[in-house]
Amino acid sequence: MTEEIVSPSGASDSATTHSLGKPAVLSLNAADDVLIALRPIAKGERVYDGIVVQDDVPAGHKIARRALVKGEEIKRYNSLIGAASADIRAGEHIHLHNLEMLDFTRDYSFCSEVRPTPVATETRMFEGIVRDDGRIATRNYIGVISSVNCSATVVRMIADHFRGRLYNYPNVDGVVPLTHKRGCGLDAKVEGIKALRRCIAGYAAHPNFAQIIIVGLGCEVGDLSAVLGGASGEALVIQQSGGTAATVRAGIERVEAALEQANKVRRVPVPVSELKVALQCGGSDGYSGVSVNAALGVAVDLLVAQGATAILSETTECYGAEHVLTRRAISKEVGEKLVARVKWWEEFASRNGMVINNNPSPGNKAGGLTTIIEKSLGSIAKGGTTNLMAVYDYAEPVTEHGLVFMDAPAFDPVGATAQVAGGATVMCFTTGRGSAFGCKPTPSLKLASNSDLFRRMPDDMDVNCGTILDGEETVEAAGARIFEHIIQTASGKRTRSERLGYGNEEFAPWDMGAML
Structure with a gap:
């Protein structure tokens, strides 16, 4: 049987379902060369558009939507993620054995996609703590x-x-x-x-x-x-x-x-515009970019409409997709500062005998991510769709409202330390494979990309975005739910990591060693 499912791009695509009712594959964009397996798929199974799967394919991994010849570019999210390193048949598993990183020139097109920032019709409040000098605490x-x-x-x-x-x-x-x-x-x-x-x-x-x-x-x-x-x-x-x-x-x-x-402090209603929300991801899988990161992007757009600040980071996990942000930079100066940080990282990696252009971790690869561009496109989704207002160096104080970027490595504790030092008062941490993390004094919300993870680590995960993959919820609905969780957390509701006692060991200033 088939059923209609809504992809994170907003397009509706037909996907073959398992006997239990869960869709077998997800089509993100009609221009893509790959499908995403939503569960383990056996060789010989017939899926989307009558495609017969040629290999056993793990959940979260890619399946060729059409035949590809060696050297041909491959797209996901309607964006280049690499090239075929061998001829690939329709229905074949696409991963490390037949997809390789491809050097290409990014079209930065500074400021070309700047749009008016949306303004919410209703001012939302949270129960915050107002310090004597006017600073707002959560x-x-x-x-x-x-x-x-x-x-x-x-x-x-x-x-x-x-x-x-x-x-x-x-x-x-x-x-x-x-x-x-x-x-x-x-x-x-x-x-x-x-x-x-x-x-x-x-x-x-x-x-x-x-x-x-x-x-x-x-x-x-x-x-x-x-x-x-x-x-x-x-x-x-x-x-x-x-x-x-x-x-x-x-x-x-x-x-x-x-x-x-x-002990004399009391919580009082404070506008959501006073929040600074850090965006982090760790232990990503093939679903992260299409479920949890996309949903967090919706929540970020809602925050920005309220006048709040969202801090995107992890420069090495935006590599190869930074043009998505430069096109939304509020000024050419902001866009050029982001590019300058990316160039610094290329030189830094080269000096230390390393490469930056293919950096998914072993866990990322096991989860279905093959190239850094593929990971970066999914990572950037956390930042939503609004203008990029500023770019900050590592651990600089964040003063701008709206979506901003902070230069930092992708290692979670090191990047999160910079964001908290910059003033983040809530953190949203997305994960697909499961990550154990906290970052006192800032509460950290853990957002799961899939329902299996949410069920497997119930004491660590705060929000399940696997509902998107299960066909139970749209990306927009999940994003609105995350937005409400952020307000509740800022108002004092303890997160799972706080209840477990995480946060004393995660203060990790960057030592400027060869860390990507």
């Missing part, structure tokens, strides 16, 4: 931050003292230790040190912290005032405070002094 933590790895143990000792002891402070979400493995041994002018300082300064100034205490050893590169970057907070130096035990006691006293005031 959580209420106290942070203890190490300036250098040498003070990390002291930071953990201070925070550990308060584990299970905050019952008299119900409005305080916790005491968060933020440690790392760096802070010394490099020249202060090295970009990695600058990035570390931007991260620490951004976290110190983050509205989700009622108070921060930064702990240093005393002989590391740079002083604590420089690391704080002008943010308010208290500093402790182990070598000046009497050593480890004395510094721990002093840190505990400072946290105790801050708890009473921090």
Whole structure:
């Protein structure tokens, strides 16, 4: 039998269904050369348009929609994803064995697709926390931050003292230790040190912290005032405070002094325009770009219409598809800044004997993604369809409203750290294979691309977007549902990762090593 299913592009296509009723394949665009398997498909099975499948094809993988000759370009999302490395029959499995990366010239067409930004007819509110200086928070933590790895143990000792002891402070979400493995041994002018300082300064100034205490050893590169970057907070130096035990006691006293005031906060209605939402993905699969990322893009458009900010990132997972963003850049200067960051990454990879042009992880490949362009097109879908308003360097403070881009590696903790340092107060994290993650002080919503994952990891996933693939929900409906989850999370509803206790270990400033 056949049934009509709606593809994420909005087109309606016929797909053969399994006896259980679930469609067998998804056709994203009539111009595509591939179909996407929505479940494992056996060799000899007849699917879309009478195509007979030539191989056993795993769920999420690609099937040739027509015969292709070696060297011929292959499209998905109506965009180039590579070329055939061998002759391919209609119905054949397309993956690493017969699809290869293809160098091509991108047409950046700066600003050619800029459109008026939509404006919502109704102003939506969330229950937020307004700090004395006017900053808007979604959580209420106290942070203890190490300036250098040498003070990390002291930071953990201070925070550990308060584990299970905050019952008299119900409005305080916790005491968060933020440690790392760096802070010394490099020249202060090295970009990695600058990035570390931007991260620490951004976290110190983050509205989700009622108070921060930064702990240093005393002989590391740079002083604590420089690391704080002008943010308010208290500093402790182990070598000046009497050593480890004395510094721990002093840190505990400072946290105790801050708890009473921090507990006085109350949530009040605040416009959604005050939100800064980070967009991340990890453990992607062949469904991510067509279900969860597409749905998150709809939610981003709704946020932007409210005047909020959405922070897209992961430069190496936009590679090969950056022209989609340059065409929506609000100015040529913004578009050229994005291209400049991409060129930097090409040079950076080359200097380290690596390549940037085919970077899916083993998990991505197992899930059906073959080339970086294919992954990038699906990744960019998280950013929705509105104009690109600004491009920021790693961990820079984000001040612009609307869709913006922040340069960062695709490794989730490193990229998320930059977005939080930039001021993100909610994070939406999409995954297809399952990713365990949290990013205190910012709550992280985990969005599943498929229903099997949602059922398999129920304690980790907040939102199921597999409903799109199951034919139960449109992309637009799922996006509207994500938008409501964002508002609820910003209003204090705890995410799955928060309930599990994630977030203390994911502070990961970029060390500028060869990380793609």
